[in-house]
Amino acid sequence: DAGVIQSPRHEVTEMGQEVTLRCKPISGHNSLFWYRQTMMRGLELLIYFNNNVPIDDSGMPEDRFSAKMPNASFSTLKIQPSEPRDSAVYFCASSPGLAAGELFFGEGSRLTVL
């Protein structure tokens, strides 16, 4: 079975550019989560969806960040404009449902903003 698929795996961009990260959750999973990981702050929840509907976006750091889930098999996290402090590894995770507990993570997208 394919796990959570994220793209790109690595992205290097210049400050001010738009960045779009993509995620395909595991088929049949109803919940999708976006996390950001840095050495300083560890794993931080940015936003999560249930049945394609955003449930809590209180972790999104600024208005420069936005996330969408147009259908059950695809989600995007967009940063516009990007800044050097956005450099981090961004993980997407899915789970069968909100009460299921266990999260299945993708391999992450490492973003470097110069």
Place this chain on the structure above:
Amino acid sequence: SQKIEQNSEALNIQEGKTATLTCNYTNYSPAYLQWYRQDPGRGPVFLLLIRENEKEKRKERLKVTFDTTLKQSLFHITASQPADSATYLCALDMDGGSQGNLIFGKGTKLSVKP
């Protein structure tokens, strides 16, 4: 605000010994607690979930305890092997088990020497 701490950034042990990792939390009463393993450049992988009404859970060489009075979980790896070397993350549910989102500790990097 909720706070979750893993007491050591790094733990070095000899092969064959038992590794014990600690996770403490404050200002919170989670319905369950989870442990994940993360290898360099990879996403976290779920290991074990323990609920608030469970004292202990085992899976092969892994054992997790959950003390809601002390607000602490211990994660044990018995007969440790070099292949167990990784970063281990503990995670608490944020919404009493009903929403499925998790807050993560920063992790403990375990190194098992042959």
